Structure formats: C-alpha cells, structure tokens
Amino acid sequence: MPxxxxxxxxxxxxxxxxxxxxxxxxxxxxxxxCFPIVWLVQMSFRPNEDILGYRLLFIPTFxxxxxxxxxxxxxxxxxxxxxxxxxxxxxxxxxxPAAYVLARWRFRARSRIAMWILATRMAPQIAFxxxxxxxxxxxxxxxxxxGLALIYLTFNLALVIWMMRSFFESVPRTLEEAAWIDGCSxxxxxxxxxxxxxxxxxxxxAVLCFIFSWNDFFYALILxxxxxxxxxxxxxxxxxxxxxxxxxxxxxxxxxxxxxxxFTLLVRKWLIxxxxxxxxxx
Amino acid sequence: MSVRAVAVAAQDGEVPARHRNAYLLGxxxxxxxxxxxxxxPALYLFVTSLTPASPTRPDSLFDFxxxxxxxxxxxxxxxxxxxxxxxxxxxxxxxxxxxxxGLGVALLLNRRSRLLTALRTVFLIPMVLPPIVAALIWxxxxxxxVSPLHRALASSGMPVSSLITNPDTALWAIAVADTWQWFxxxxxxxxAALQMVxxxxxxxxxxxxxxRFQILWHILLPAIRSSIVVAVLFRLIDSIKAFPLIYVLTSxxxxxxxxxxxxxxxxxxxxxAYWGYASAIAVMLTAGVFVLSLAISRxxxxxxxx
Numbered sequence: 001m002p003x004x005x006x007x008x009x010x011x012x013x014x015x016x017x018x019x020x021x022x023x024x025x026x027x028x029x030x031x032x033x034c035f036p037i038v039w040l041v042q043m044s045f046r047p048n049e050d051i052l053g054y055r056l057l058f059i060p061t062f063x064x065x066x067x068x069x070x071x072x073x074x075x076x077x078x079x080x081x082x083x084x085x086x087x088x089x090x091x092x093x094x095x096x097p098a099a100y101v102l103a104r105w106r107f108r109a110r111s112r113i114a115m116w117i118l119a120t121r122m123a124p125q126i127a128f129x130x131x132x133x134x135x136x137x138x139x140x141x142x143x144x145x146x147g148l149a150l151i152y153l154t155f156n157l158a159l160v161i162w163m164m165r166s167f168f169e170s171v172p173r174t175l176e177e178a179a180w181i182d183g184c185s186x187x188x189x190x191x192x193x194x195x196x197x198x199x200x201x202x203x204x205x206a207v208l209c210f211i212f213s214w215n216d217f218f219y220a221l222i223l224x225x226x227x228x229x230x231x232x233x234x235x236x237x238x239x240x241x242x243x244x245x246x247x248x249x250x251x252x253x254x255x256x257x258x259x260x261x262x263f264t265l266l267v268r269k270w271l272i273x274x275x276x277x278x279x280x281x282x
Numbered sequence: 283m284s285v286r287a288v289a290v291a292a293q294d295g296e297v298p299a300r301h302r303n304a305y306l307l308g309x310x311x312x313x314x315x316x317x318x319x320x321x322x323p324a325l326y327l328f329v330t331s332l333t334p335a336s337p338t339r340p341d342s343l344f345d346f347x348x349x350x351x352x353x354x355x356x357x358x359x360x361x362x363x364x365x366x367x368x369x370x371x372x373x374x375x376x377x378x379x380x381x382x383x384g385l386g387v388a389l390l391l392n393r394r395s396r397l398l399t400a401l402r403t404v405f406l407i408p409m410v411l412p413p414i415v416a417a418l419i420w421x422x423x424x425x426x427x428v429s430p431l432h433r434a435l436a437s438s439g440m441p442v443s444s445l446i447t448n449p450d451t452a453l454w455a456i457a458v459a460d461t462w463q464w465f466x467x468x469x470x471x472x473x474a475a476l477q478m479v480x481x482x483x484x485x486x487x488x489x490x491x492x493x494r495f496q497i498l499w500h501i502l503l504p505a506i507r508s509s510i511v512v513a514v515l516f517r518l519i520d521s522i523k524a525f526p527l528i529y530v531l532t533s534x535x536x537x538x539x540x541x542x543x544x545x546x547x548x549x550x551x552x553x554x555a556y557w558g559y560a561s562a563i564a565v566m567l568t569a570g571v572f573v574l575s576l577a578i579s580r581x582x583x584x585x586x587x588x
Binding site (some may be wrong): 018022025026027030032033034036037038040045052057070090094095097098100101102104105113117119120121122123124125126127128129130132133134135150151153154155157158163180185186187190213215216217221222232235236239246249250253256257260264265268 | 305309312313316319320321322327330335383386387406407408411414415419421422423425427433462466476494519529530548551567
C-alpha cells in the first residue's frame, strides 16, 4: 500500500508490485462506486422491450423521459425546486446576519449557541417530524410547499450560520473598521464591504442548502400527500402504486440526481465543511 | 472585569458600545426562527410523549393522567428492544466498514497526481446522491429479475436468491448499500487529515528502513486519530437516522428483520397513529444519540463543540 506522501516515486526496492496492487485496488473501488450509478442511467435510456438487457450496444430512447414529462412527475419536480429554493432563501436572509454577529461579537452565550446548533444536527428527523406533523394539521400547513420549506429550516439555518461564520471570520476587521471611522453604520459596512467579499462563500452555502433540501425524503414523505409531493416521493410512488416500471423509475432517478451531481462538482471544495458543520476545531 | 475578560476584549479589538444593539438586531431573528423550528418542536415532542395521543381520541393530546405510560410500555415492548439491537448491529457494522474502506481508499489516493485529484471527485458522488436514488439503485441491484449481478451469477451457474427477502441477509444487504453511499464521507475526512501529516517523520522512518505497515501504524494512524473519531461520530449519528434505504429495500422486513428503532418509531407514528408512544421512542432515540456522541467524544478526548 502506498502510504507515503511522495509524488508517486519511491526509492525502496521491491515496491513496484505494491504500487501495482494499490492501483488495482483503486480500480476495484472505482468500479464499486461507479457501476451502480452507470447502470441506473443506462437503464433510463433502454427501450421497454430490452429494459433488462446488458449488451453495451443499444439504441437509446427517450420514451421514459417523455412518459415522465406527460405525468405528474413534472409538478413534483417543480415542488422540489420551490420548497428547496424557498427554504434556502429564508435560511440565507435570516442566518447570514446572525453568522456575521457570531463571527464578530464575542459574548458569553456564544458557545452555547454553537452547541445548540450542533444539537439540531444530531437529533433524528423523526423527533422533528411528529411535532411538525401535529402542528401542521392544526395550522393548515400540511401538504404545502411552504410547510416543507419551514421544516427544512431545521437543518438549513444551522448550516448557514455555521458556514457563513467561518467565511466572515476570514475577512480582516481592519477593512470594516476603516468604514466605521468614515461614518458607515455596522450593517451598512456589512452590506457594502463584508458581504461582497464573501460572495463565493455565500454561493457555496446556498448550493449546499439547496442540495440538502433537495435530497430530503423523510419529511416530504410524511408531510405531503399530493399537492406538495416532491420528486423523491414521486419516484417511490412509481414503485408502490404504478407497478414496477423500471424504465420510468430509472429516468426519474436520473433526473433527480442530475442537479445534485452538477452542483457538487461546482462546490466540492466546501462540501466537507458543510457535511461536518459543527465538528472539528476552527 | 476579570483579567481574562480584559484579555479577550483586547485581543478582539473591543466592540464599540454603539454596535451592541446593531449586533442584537442581526442575531435575534435567527435565534427566534431557530427556537421556533427546533426548540418548540422538541418541547412539544416531549409533552406529547407524556400523553396517549392518537387521532381516534381528540382529547388524548392533552391527557396527562398517566405521563410515564409510554416509557413504561416501551420498556416492556419486546419489539422496541429488538429494534434497538438491530440498530446496534446496523450502526456498528456500517461504521466499521466505512472507516476501514474509507481509510484504505484514502491511503491509496494520498499521492500527488492530477489523475488522482480528478478521481477524488468521482468518489464524492455516492455521498451527495439523493438517498432515494441510492435506494432505487440498490433496489435494482438486489431484485433478482432485474439485477445485472443476479443474472450474471445465474448464467454462470451460481444463482443467488434475493438477499433482501431473506431475513438472515436483509440487514447485511442494507449495510452494504449504506457503506457504498457513505464510505466516501469517511474517506474524504481521513484524506484531508492524511494530507496534513508532516513529511519529515515519514521520510526519516523510510531512511531507517521502516516498512509501509510500520509507517502506517506508528506515524500515520496516531496523526489522524482525531479525524477518524470525528468521522465515526458523524457516521454513527447519521446511521441512526437511516431511513430511505430501509423504506425502499425492505420496509423494515422481512418480518421485523430490518426494523431499526427509527423505523419502528415511524411505523408507530404514521402507520398505526400511536403519536404518544412514537414520541416517547423519538425522545429516547434523541437522548441516546446525544449521550452516545458525548461519551465517544469524551472517551476519545476530541472536542466536537467550539
């Protein structure tokens, strides 16, 4: 196993075969990761007569995608976009100023708030779902896009506060202090100087919020029925209520994963800090 | 003002007093919303767990005549105990598998080359896939009529019957799928830690003729220990939430073979509408996650808060 951090060249004799073995293991791991995904995507392009075929050469068809376009799937896709988008927007508007305050103002309860945010990350979703479910029945938010956007705030708000705080901490204070001396107010300085400097971080945070909301299945399964049903729930309904239409399911799955994969490639640098938000010393 | 407070204020370049209100103005909305979406539901969950709440009796939401009833019946409910045991098996097996596989792949990727940097991105994909898509993918792979693996095995004369409908293998089939989706997470954390390890001790050890295994055991592993603990913590916390895979692959079955505690609470709440009982299970599950996380971070001496 090549454990050294050298540029691949090694001086010890008899190491070549070990490197080869490592490359082989890596290729196996890559196959393990890629094969299942590739299989799903190719299935979505196979005609129904040959849906289970495994010959590499086949004439791709869009029939499953066309069938989806004519079904209710489009609407659930839109619901996914809306609920994720609205939740991301609210989380950014409410969370960004708070993140700035936590980055700049050392007050006593600061670490308590950090602990609180971490605790929301640990709680299982079922703990939030039951109370939201009961409350939504009373206030009329069940099966609405807004209701979903609200429950997504349980993780999005914490994510925004955590990520943006570290971005704000990397902006030097001296810039802000200069603006204050020129008579600019605290929030005037924030909007004119600090926020523009962290624009890439803000974009990355927005993308992560969107992905996490987009990926949600549990909340949408329980809190929606027909009106606000999201794309992941619609895919499961294909399985349960419409018989086993593998082609249609594969096409739906491919469509739902497409935005996530594209976004991931855009923000991969920040992905880990988002996933472990709350952990690791600063 | 204590000496320490003065020191902190000086080091931060003290906050002008006139900014205090402006700061509060920025912080309060977020705290109010956060309280509304997390604290209030947590309290409501706890209150509900003290009642026999269910939709058949509207007044049951406020019936506190026997507040501990749900907790006591969970204690004597064999299916609850069984679900905890299934949870332990699933969590331990997936976390161990993900750490070992993640460590192995991280060691293999920890070389500087353009190709490997590109490969890292590919390894990211399973982890960001919508969990329902991961579940669909494995449903295809585990359904004998559809699965390329099952058919390849059958045509080479070694047919294998479905793993997810066999109570002896269903849980391990889920563990494999979960490992597929989440080993990239442990891999990335470990890889990031490996790249921070200084080169000098490794080179010195190489000069002294240390084997690769000795370098791994005596230099690399101690250096990345706290990162491994962080990865274990996060995977453990999330493994308790595992839902889409179980829902799609087995629905908790066959029988109750894959019914973890989270899933049990879900069926109690939303299939049978025992809201009070399900709330009590959710409270215990949440408490369990907190206690476990604290215990592990204490034992490993890794601070997970600030």
